[in-house]
Amino acid sequence: MMQQSTNNEKKIQENVKVFQLLLAKKWSQNFDSYDFEIIIDELQKIGLDVEGLHEVIETLGQIYYLEDNKKEPFYPRLAFDGEKLEVTISYYTKKFLYTLERENMVEVGKAVQVHDTVINLIRNHNINDVELLAKMALTDVENVKRIKNNLN
Incomplete structure (x- = not known):
């Protein structure tokens, strides 16, 4: 039971990282934009199904970016209609994505x-x-x- 829980958490963390990297890629294609659309095919290509996406969305709400000793939320605004995911990011999300992309x-x-x-x-x-x-x-x-x- 404990092993299954650990494996599940590991899979969720991997999905979060893959999603963040997809966001970083989208952002790097258009630095000035704060709004992105990701179609379901792109999500499936990186290994995210609808259930995995919901787990990622839930987990993203717990991630913070440290800026001047202040915790700023990474959490982008997300809207998923079953076919496409609309993402709106903040200034701090952009900074986080920039750091993530470089690392x-x-x-x-x-x-x-x-x-x-x-x-x-x-x-x-x-x-x-x-x-x-x-x-x-x-x-x-x-x-x-x-x-x-x-x-x-």
Whole structure:
């Protein structure tokens, strides 16, 4: 029971990080904007289903950005209608995304490379064994399972 709870929390934190990185990517494409739209396909591409998105939204409300020894909320305003997610961010959210983007460029590159490698091996080479895929993509089996589940 405790292990399942820990795994669930870990998955939620991974989903939050992936969502924040998607926001950082959207923001980096248009620095002046405070409003973004993310369609469901983009969310599914990064591994978020509707349930996962609701967990992310709930968790984002607990994240703060420290600015001049004052806690400022990271939490963007979100509206999800089932097809698209409308996001409005604040000045502090932008600062957080900027910091996050700089800190995670290498990590994001690796995650994208692993994702693309696994998809390529499945689609173009008909390799479906998760352990073999994990070894070939230099990642863990759970990550491969997640990518494979999102592919279907």
